[in-house]
Amino acid sequence: MFFRQSGIRHTDYITDNRLFRIPADRNLALLALAAGLVAPVAMPAYHLNSFLLPWLIWTAAALGLNLVIGWAGQLHLGYAALMAVGAYTSVHAARFGLPWELAFVAGGLLAAVIGSMFAVAALRVKGLYLALTTLALQFVMDWMLSHSPWLTGGSHASLQAPTLRLLGMPITGEAGRYFVALGWCVLVTVFLMNLRRTGLGRALVAVREKDYAAAILGVNSFWFKIVAFATSAFIAGVSGAVLVVTYYFLVTPEQFTVNVSIQLLAMVIVGGLASIIGTYLGVALILLAPGLINLLFAQMAGGLGVRFAPETYAHIPTAVYGALVIGFLIVEPLGLGKIYRNIRDYLLVWPFDQMKK
Amino acid sequence: MDGWFLAELTVNGALTGLLYSLFAIGLVLIYKSSSVPNLAQGALTMVGAYVVIECGRRLGMPLWLAIPAAMVLMFALGLTIERVALRPLAGRPIIMILMMTLGLDIFLRGTTMAIFGGTSRPLGLGVSYDPLFVGPMLISRIHLIGAGVTIAVFLACVFFFRTRIGVRLRAISDDYLASWSVGIPVERGVGLSWALASVAAVAASVIWGEIQGVDQSLSLLLLKGLTVAVLGGLDSLLGAVVAGIILGVLESVGSNFLDPLVGGGSRDLIVAAVLVLTVLLRPHGLFGRHEIERI
Numbered sequence: 001m002f003f004r005q006s007g008i009r010h011t012d013y014i015t016d017n018r019l020f021r022i023p024a025d026r027n028l029a030l031l032a033l034a035a036g037l038v039a040p041v042a043m044p045a046y047h048l049n050s051f052l053l054p055w056l057i058w059t060a061a062a063l064g065l066n067l068v069i070g071w072a073g074q075l076h077l078g079y080a081a082l083m084a085v086g087a088y089t090s091v092h093a094a095r096f097g098l099p100w101e102l103a104f105v106a107g108g109l110l111a112a113v114i115g116s117m118f119a120v121a122a123l124r125v126k127g128l129y130l131a132l133t134t135l136a137l138q139f140v141m142d143w144m145l146s147h148s149p150w151l152t153g154g155s156h157a158s159l160q161a162p163t164l165r166l167l168g169m170p171i172t173g174e175a176g177r178y179f180v181a182l183g184w185c186v187l188v189t190v191f192l193m194n195l196r197r198t199g200l201g202r203a204l205v206a207v208r209e210k211d212y213a214a215a216i217l218g219v220n221s222f223w224f225k226i227v228a229f230a231t232s233a234f235i236a237g238v239s240g241a242v243l244v245v246t247y248y249f250l251v252t253p254e255q256f257t258v259n260v261s262i263q264l265l266a267m268v269i270v271g272g273l274a275s276i277i278g279t280y281l282g283v284a285l286i287l288l289a290p291g292l293i294n295l296l297f298a299q300m301a302g303g304l305g306v307r308f309a310p311e312t313y314a315h316i317p318t319a320v321y322g323a324l325v326i327g328f329l330i331v332e333p334l335g336l337g338k339i340y341r342n343i344r345d346y347l348l349v350w351p352f353d354q355m356k357k
Numbered sequence: 358m359d360g361w362f363l364a365e366l367t368v369n370g371a372l373t374g375l376l377y378s379l380f381a382i383g384l385v386l387i388y389k390s391s392s393v394p395n396l397a398q399g400a401l402t403m404v405g406a407y408v409v410i411e412c413g414r415r416l417g418m419p420l421w422l423a424i425p426a427a428m429v430l431m432f433a434l435g436l437t438i439e440r441v442a443l444r445p446l447a448g449r450p451i452i453m454i455l456m457m458t459l460g461l462d463i464f465l466r467g468t469t470m471a472i473f474g475g476t477s478r479p480l481g482l483g484v485s486y487d488p489l490f491v492g493p494m495l496i497s498r499i500h501l502i503g504a505g506v507t508i509a510v511f512l513a514c515v516f517f518f519r520t521r522i523g524v525r526l527r528a529i530s531d532d533y534l535a536s537w538s539v540g541i542p543v544e545r546g547v548g549l550s551w552a553l554a555s556v557a558a559v560a561a562s563v564i565w566g567e568i569q570g571v572d573q574s575l576s577l578l579l580l581k582g583l584t585v586a587v588l589g590g591l592d593s594l595l596g597a598v599v600a601g602i603i604l605g606v607l608e609s610v611g612s613n614f615l616d617p618l619v620g621g622g623s624r625d626l627i628v629a630a631v632l633v634l635t636v637l638l639r640p641h642g643l644f645g646r647h648e649i650e651r652i
Contacts, residue, residue, distance in 0.1 A: 132587060146622075319464055
């Protein structure tokens with residue numbers, strides 16, 4: 001319907017390689033961007049701050065994870081540790097007096113260095129063993145953060161982030177912080193959308209599909225795995241810093257434990273591997289659905305006159321989140337991105353479904 | 358450092374390590390038959406402990422009856438999990454399978470906590486907390502009993518793998534395509550291994566529940582159990598027992614030397630270091646057999 005393909009013909013490589021091959025996709029993306037830009041005016045501040053802002057930052061982080069899992073095909077269970085590296089580095093840099101622009105970059109770069117060290121493990125083993133190594137490194141990082149008083153203040157301490165200033169302007173308002181998050185998320189999204197069109201992206205996909213076949217074709221799989229780990233770690237680092245400075249305002253070791261890594265992995269899997277729109281949807285589902293269902297449950301229990309212990313309500317979101325992951329893996333292992341693509345493919349040829357897609 | 362103290366650390370470390378082995382045996386049983394690393398084993402152990410307690414409390418069973426009853430229930434749970442959650446994923450990439458076991462872990466933990474609440478409960482095995490004196494060494498009774506249970510479970514597994522069904526399971530772990538072609542019901546075998554792992558989880562949960570109380574922290578045994586299983590070789594039962602002793606001793610003696618240097622809590626660091634080093638230096642573990650894909 002909206003996705004009419006008729007009359008759109010790509011007759012040379014340049015048009016075929018465009019960012020949006022169908023104008024409807026471009027229009028949709030612009031619409032979403034416009035909605036994002038007017039959100040601070042159109043939405044109550046509470047919703048903006050507690051739903052939209054974390055959604056955008058977690059999406060940026062999950063996109064980084066999707067780069068290494070979905071595009072490069074390497075398992076990564078230690079992603080939250082890299083976010084912690086970025087967050088602590090930038091906060092320390094900013095407290096030291098570095099401008100925030102540089103502090104973000106410093107956080108990202110240090111995370112990239114440490115992420116490449118994770119990749120050293122990736123170069124020796126694959127699959128399950130890679131997952132176990134990154135998991136162990138996550139535990140090492142958790143341990144280091146809670147046992148280094150000079151860095152974090154110790155296990156129960158927190159570190160206040162200095163006021164965010166970009167280009168000389170202090171950013172204190174809700175809308176300002178929101179735009180910082182939006183800007184970072186859009187930047188990551190545009191980077192990943194362009195990945196498909198670049199040699200880097202194609203090399204990563206080749207490594208994912210079969211690394212020695214890629215090596216035969218002249219793609220240095222060793223190098224591209226490091227690049228994938230380092231790039232995703234950079235995104236993780238900056239996302240961690242943005243998360244701390246616009247949402248948490250202070251940084252503690254408990255913010256980036258192994259559970260966060262697993263949650264990010266769940267977002268990527270529920271969203272769909274190597275799918276950008278899927279990642280957006282997956283993050284929204286994993287972040288919001290457990291709370292919403294808990295609310296629904298509480299109302300239903302109230303309506304039926306049944307009362308549950310407060311602890312029950314405290315743990316239902318966890319159970320729902322687990323059930324979501326299990327349900328998606330059984331019903332649609334390719335995630336929400338695949339469901340979106342199915343709908344889009346259907347609309348592309350509607351009402352002539354019998355035609356070749 | 359006095360020799361007796363070191364000996365005490367070693368013996369108690371080895372006993373604790375055998376308790377990790379008890380947990381790791383469950384992981385190995387599943388990995389052996391289906392090459393699935395069951396990251397939900399910690400949650401299964403936790404569920405096992407709650408089932409034992411509830412059998413005693415709601416159904417009024419004495420503990421000696423509650424434990425076998427819990428084993429029967431967990432056997433059924435293991436079969437169900439394999440049938441509902443894991444079988445549809447056969448042949449999918451490893452990341453989906455890992456995520457499924459993680460999802461199961463989250464789901465089981467969340468559901469158990471939502472039903473039973475987060476407060477720690479005693480299991481009430483009734484083992485005395487007075488230590489045994491062997492010379493000047495103090496040895497914990499429950500750890501000794503647990504080590505005995507580990508050996509018993511290990512021997513039971515060894516004998517089981519010599520029975521008719523056990524030989525089938527060994528064939529499946531050897532080569533499931535070949536087993537299929539000679540008419541062995543592979544799916545049923547894999548289901549059985551999940552059920553057996555759940556039963557092993559009850560054994561682990563009773564001992565660990567007695568030691569540290571029954572609450573969510575039982576599921577945190579996963580990292581240690583996983584380290585033991587990887588160090589021993591993910592598909593080797595003997596490896597799990599030997600690696601448990603090694604890890605236990607390393608942890609107990611090593612943390613004694615390291616703790617003053619790093620300010621406490623070095624046990625987890627040692628465990629993580631052992632896991633990373635094993636994967637980097639010898640990914641198939643001490644006794645493992647599976648080919649590791651390398652680049």
